Amino acid sequence: MPLRSLLAFAAATLLSACAAAREPYVELQGHRYTVEIAATDAQRAQGLMFRDALAPGHGMLFIHDAEEPQAYWMKNTRIPLDILFFDGRRRLVTQQRDVPPCSLGDACPAYPSSAPARYVLELNAGEAARIGLKDGAELRFGPGIPGAR
Numbered sequence: 001m002p003l004r005s006l007l008a009f010a011a012a013t014l015l016s017a018c019a020a021a022r023e024p025y026v027e028l029q030g031h032r033y034t035v036e037i038a039a040t041d042a043q044r045a046q047g048l049m050f051r052d053a054l055a056p057g058h059g060m061l062f063i064h065d066a067e068e069p070q071a072y073w074m075k076n077t078r079i080p081l082d083i084l085f086f087d088g089r090r091r092l093v094t095q096q097r098d099v100p101p102c103s104l105g106d107a108c109p110a111y112p113s114s115a116p117a118r119y120v121l122e123l124n125a126g127e128a129a130r131i132g133l134k135d136g137a138e139l140r141f142g143p144g145i146p147g148a149r
Helices: 003-022 041-046
Strands: 025-028 031-038 058-068 071-073 081-086 092-099 110-112 117-124 139-141
Touching (some): 031 117, 092 110
C-alpha cells in the first residue's frame, strides 16, 4: 500500500475510533449500549417517536430531575421496546418488556414504574430477555452522561 494511502487509512481509522469513544454509552450486566440522552422536557416528550428502527446495541436514556414514580407511553412510537426504570442509585426497579408500538394517540396506555425512578432506558424489545436482566441490576454510565461518576 502506498504511503499516502496508508496515512489516509490510519487517519480515517483514528478519527472513527475517536468519534466512537465520544458517543455516550451505558453498561448493563456487562453489555454496552450507545445511547441518545433525553434530559430536557422537550427531549423526553419526543423520545423515540416517529422512528422506524433502533439500531442493535443502541437505546435512549431519559434522565429526570427527581426520583419519583414515572410512567411512559408509546404514543407515535413505531418500535417495540423494553422500558427499564432505574432509581437514583441506578438500580433497576421496574421492567416493562416487549411494549408494543401504539398508533392510538392519546388513547395509548401508560407503562408505569412500580417504584420511584430517576433514569429510564429504552432498548429494542427482547433485549432485557436476551441478556437475562434481573431487577436490582446496576446501570453504569460511560463518560459524557450527566451525573457520570
